[in-house]
Amino acid sequence: MAGHTKSIERLQTELAKLPGIGARSAERLAFHLLKAGAEEALALADAIRDVKASVRPCSVCHNLAEGELCDICADDRRDKGVICVVEQPKDLLSLEATGEFHGVFHVLMGQIAPLEGSEPEDLTIDEMIARIRAGGVREIIMATNPTVAGDATALHIIDRMKEFPAVKITRLARGLPSGGSIEYSNVSILSDALKERREI
Numbered sequence: 001m002a003g004h005t006k007s008i009e010r011l012q013t014e015l016a017k018l019p020g021i022g023a024r025s026a027e028r029l030a031f032h033l034l035k036a037g038a039e040e041a042l043a044l045a046d047a048i049r050d051v052k053a054s055v056r057p058c059s060v061c062h063n064l065a066e067g068e069l070c071d072i073c074a075d076d077r078r079d080k081g082v083i084c085v086v087e088q089p090k091d092l093l094s095l096e097a098t099g100e101f102h103g104v105f106h107v108l109m110g111q112i113a114p115l116e117g118s119e120p121e122d123l124t125i126d127e128m129i130a131r132i133r134a135g136g137v138r139e140i141i142m143a144t145n146p147t148v149a150g151d152a153t154a155l156h157i158i159d160r161m162k163e164f165p166a167v168k169i170t171r172l173a174r175g176l177p178s179g180g181s182i183e184y185s186n187v188s189i190l191s192d193a194l195k196e197r198r199e200i
């Protein structure tokens with residue numbers, strides 16, 4: 001990177017912090033932005049600024065939202081009695097892509113992994129329990145990832161659910177490869193996993 005101006009170096013340094021972008025790609029992107037018209041380059045800067053200023057967690061389910069509620073919680077046609085519990089907003093998007101699910105979600109914002117410093121209280125489990133206490137929930141679908149940490153997270157939540165014997169707990173069918181992830185599963189596998197979910 002030597003030889004470039006200070007501000008080009010700064011842009012490259014920032015770009016190289018993005019996942020999957022090495023030093024060479026960062027340099028290529030930086031020069032692309034330098035060549036691009038001011039309008040195009042600044043549109044990217046504006047989009048970044050805008051997303052950081054306006055996107056925040058949904059006050060109900062912790063999905064990404066641009067207001068108090070996310071699009072799903074704000075939709076009257078969604079069945080608020082069925083809550084699908086996922087680890088991350090990306091998992092929610094994958095399940096939404098199936099078009100099979102008409103309930104609502106709860107995003108845990110992580111998984112229980114004590115060795116990595118992630119304890120149950122770091123997740124939104126208390127908020128989920130409060131949601132169920134408020135009433136009207138008939139079913140909880142556990143859709144954590146089929147990994148050791150995902151399973152530990154599901155078991156912890158199932159234990160907390162003893163407080164609500166009337167609420168059915170189901171789990172995505174084991175069509176997902178063990179150790180795989182919801183985020184990278186294809187639509188038909190996820191669709192089957194939802195349709196064939198089993199009661200625990």
Ligand SMILES: [Zn+2]
Pocket residue numbers: 058059060061062063069070071072073074
């Ligand atoms: Zn929401």
